[in-house]
Amino acid sequence: MTITQVGSPSRGRRHSVALRAGALLVGMHVFVGLLTLVWLPYDPNAFTGGRLEGASLQHMVGTDRLGRDLFTQLMIGSRIALQVGTGAVAVGAFIGVTLGILAAFASKWLDDALAATLDILIAFPTLLIAMLVVAASDQASLWSAILALGIALSAIVARLTRILAKRVLxxxxxxxxxxxxxxxxxxVFIHVLPNIWPTLSVNFALQFGLAVIAEASLSYLGLGAPPPNASWGRILQEAQGTVYTAPLGAIAPGIALVSLAIGVNLLADGLRERVDDRLGDR
Amino acid sequence: MSLVRIDRVSFGYAGGRPVLEDVSLEIGPGDTVGLVGESGSGKTTLLRLLLGLARPDRGKIFFDGTPLDPGNRSFMRDFRRKAQIVFQDPYSSLDPRQNVSAIIAEPLRSLRIAGDHAGMISDALEAVGLDPNVAGRYPHQFSGGQRQRIAIARAIVAGPKLLLADEAVSALDLTTRVRIVDLMSKLSRNMSLLFVSHDIGVVAALCRSIVILESGRVVEAGDTAAVLADPQHPYTQRLLGSVPRLVFEEH
Amino acid sequence: MLLEMDRVSVRAGEKILVSDLSMTLDRGERVGLIGESGSGKSLTALAATGLLPSGLTASGSVLLGGQQVVGVPDQVLDRVRGTGAAIVFQEPLSALDPLMTVGMQIAEPLARRARRNGAPITGTRLKEAVLELIDDVALPDERRIARAYPHELSGGQRQRVAIAMALACEPDLLIADEPTTALDVTTQAEILILIDRLVQERQMALLFISHDLPVVANTVERVMVLRLGEAVETGTVSEVFNRPQHDYTKSLVAAAKRFDAAMEGRT
Known part of the structure; x- marks a missing residue:
């Protein structure tokens, strides 16, 4: 028989590693995002160097094909990713939780109808729904991207909320x-929401990661925030044509995107294990 | 006048066998009534009807002489204050995210009962044998028996006339069960008690009268000692014969 | 000796759940383990068969049919389990596979046991053996029951199926862990009679685990009272229930007697 410990300190340490690593990565992006509001190394739209320069002391990750500083654009990209992620999750959470709670309380046939609708919506890729919403709005903007992704995420939130709420009810x-x-x-406010909140909040963290990636994809397709908003997706798209001559232009935004997505997922993992541990106490 | 009068109540779900058929029952002020039945007897459904959580298909339920009508808001507010329930599972009957004080205060707040809530909460805690200082703690910090005491404190805090108990001691350990039965016995001096249980021993220890429910029908009812000493209905006889006793060769 | 437990302890990390427990069980003997929640009575049964969940460790010595159980890999124990001892649990629904018919679930241990006996059975003969077992646990209409899924049966019928599965292993020791706790009183009485008959007919030893004193008193000959992982008292049923020595046993017996007396009208 092997010796494995249950609910022991070793497990506590393991989840705090995920939690800490996640918090570090996300914290870095939050710091950079906030920093862009007060300070930038260069004017993001100024042609401050030669075209497609490599990394140098002046331009840490080089310049784009118009000679603009890439690092400055990546920093702004952090802010946009966080804005879209937070906004989309807020919109998705508001619509989703409201719908989910209503479904949990609804009469049987209405609940069945809502559940079936949600299942169909979830069967469509998040990105596809978001694209449809953007296409339906007049013009792509940061806000249309947030709204589109929020609506796309709301079906997932609604379905989860409905199941969790029914379990509490x-x-x-x-x-x-x-x-x-x-x-x-x-x-609802005193008993249901406080009891489903821990599980929901873990899910929100995961959705945040989804939203960030989806936003990059929208921008890549030209449906995200328009210039001068330097979204990572758009930087990637612009660097696509010159990926063999200046690979850094594609690699750098890729790393930025992946680091935030991984950070958010680690954070969600850490949070989930905390929630599980607490539930285990009962 | 009786506090509760259940008059020929029937209940069923669409397409199914009736859950309750023609059930009548009276609970007077200060009565202790044990409602005994096995699974499928309809005892939980009867409690739901009695709490106004569902309406009977046929028949009527009167509380203090007034028909119990879940649609009558002013009656229901008064009724909720006067009839409270304790559940079987002390782990699912307390909200894990609320502290003891908030749990016990719920009827006071929801029914907008005036007065010194903090004082009423500590009185209720004392009445169930808990230290009023535990008010700030959370359910997971208590044992099953202590949780059941908290649930009882919530049920009595608004000063009910009728206490309903749904298998309230069945999930507890034997030694804890004795203590909670003692507590309910003490509380029943000040209110009527309807104690629903499958455990005849507990009912015998706690209730003056007994009602035996089988498949939605009352098969036997009367004074507990009389029914247990001389059961008339074959089902009651079988039920009593099935209860294992501590028998020794000395007997 | 069929089962010999010598100074067995069960730990979860640093926490001791069962401490220094010793007991023996001979062929044909019936022993009851009495305890409230947290007494370690179920863990004791699991330790006896080497079925402790991962995360729990046993120390000491458990000899089951002469085979050491503590610290022995699962592959070795698989040969003892089932033939040495079979367990019937409290909740029959979770012990049965919801997606398999009752007949298939009983056939599995039957076929395994027959292979081990060196006389494998298949096809019609296996089917007949299954029906015979279903009949043996006093379930009516064997053919219909064999085709049924667990959810189509009542709680009492499911427990009979679980008992049939245990019997299929032809164990020397039947361990029953709160086998009637989830059942109605009238059903409980029937299951207890069934267990009593089967243990007698098949000359099995019985380890009966329960929190219910009257149930234990009517089922076994010897009892061990557990409290917080420690054995506080052992003896014959009449010794322990008539002249309890330990304060804890006294409080248990007093509580049980009180409800007993109330039913007799002596309050």
Whole structure:
């Protein structure tokens, strides 16, 4: 028989590694994103160097094909990714949680209809739904990207919320609340939401990662934030033609994107293990 | 006048066998009534009807002489204050994210009962044998028996006339069970008790009268000692014969 | 000696869940393990068969049918399990595979046991053996039951199926872990009668685990009372229940007697 420990300090250390690494990566992007609001190394639209220069002391990751500083653009990209991620998750969470709670409380046939609709929506790729929403709006902007991704994510949030809420609604403390005279809105805010929140918030972190990648894809396709917003997806797309002569232009935004996505996922993992541990206490 | 009068109540789900058929039952002020039945007897459904969580298909339920009508808001507010319930599973009956104080305060807040809530909460905690200082703690910090005490404190904090218990001691260890039965026995001096259970021993220790429910019908009812000493209905006889006893050769 | 446990402890990391427990069980003997939640009574049974979940470790010595169980790899134990001892659990629904018919689930251990006996059975003969076992646990209409899925049966019927699966292994020791706790009183009485008959007919030893004193008193000859992982008292049923020595046993017996007395009208 092997000796493995249950709920022991070693497990605690393991999840704090994921949590810390995730927090470090995400924190770095948050710092850079905030920094862009007050300071940038160069004007992102100024032609500050030669075209397609390699890395140098003046231009840490070189310049693009118009001679603009790439590092400056990547920094702005951090801010845009965070803005879109946060915005999309906020929109998705608001629509999704509202719909999910309504479905959990709805009569059987309405609940079935909502559940089936959500399942169909989820079957479409997030990106496809987002593209349709952008196409339906007049003109691509940062806000249309946020709205589009938020709506695309909301189906996933709604489905999860519905399942989690239904699980809470069968608990005896909900019946006790009803027989204590608590109204349904009160039950939602006092009992249902606090109990599903830990699991939901882990999911929001994962959705944040999805939104960041989807935003890059939208921008890559020209459906994201328009210039002068330097989204990582657009930088990648612009560097595509010169990928053999100046590979750094494609590699750098790729690394930026991957580091944020991994950071967010590690953070979500760390959070989930924390939630699991706490639930394990019960 | 009786506190609760269940008058020929029937209930069923569409397409299914009736869950309750023609059930009548009365609970007077200060009565302790044990409702005994096995799974499928309809005892939980009867409790739901009695709490106004569902409506009977036929028949009526009266509380304090007034028909129980879940649509009548002013009646329901008064009713919720006067009828409270304790559940079987002390792990699912307390919200894990609320502290003891918030859990017990729920009826006070939801029914907008005036007065010193903090004082009422510590009185309730004391009445169930818990230190009022535990009010700030969370359910996971308590044992099963202590949780059940918290659930009972919530049920009595608003001063109910009727306490309903749904298998309230079945999930507890034997030694804990004795203590909770003692507690309910003490509380039942000040209120009526309807104790729903499959455990005849507990009902015998706690309730003056007994009602035996089988497949949605009352098969036997009366004084607990009389029914147990001389059961009339074959089902009651079989039920009593099935309960294992501590028998020794000395007997 | 069929089962010999000598100073067995079960640990989860640093935490001791069962400490220094010793007991013996001979062929045909019936022993009860009594305890409340957290007493370690179920862990003791799992330790006896080497079925402790990962994360828990046993120390000491367990001889089951002469085979050492503690610290022995699963592959070796697989040969002892089933033939040495079979377990019936509290919740029959989780012990049965929801996607397999009852007949198939009983056939599996039957065929395995027959192979081990050196006389493999298949086809019609296996089918007949399954029906025979279903009949043996007093389930009506064997053919219909054999074709049924677990969810189509009542709780009591499922527990009978679980018992049939245990019997299929032809064990020398039947371990029953709270086998009637999830059942109604009338069903419990029937299952207890069934276990009693089967243990007698097949001359199995019985290790009966329960928190319910009257149930244990009516099922076994000797008992061991566990509290927080320690054996506080052992003896024959009449010794322990009539003249409990330890305070804890006294409080358990007093509690059980109180409900007993209430039913007799002596309060």
């Amino acid at each position: 069968v608990m005896d403390y909900i019946t006790a609340a009803r027989t204590s005279g608590s109204s349904w809105p009160k039950i």
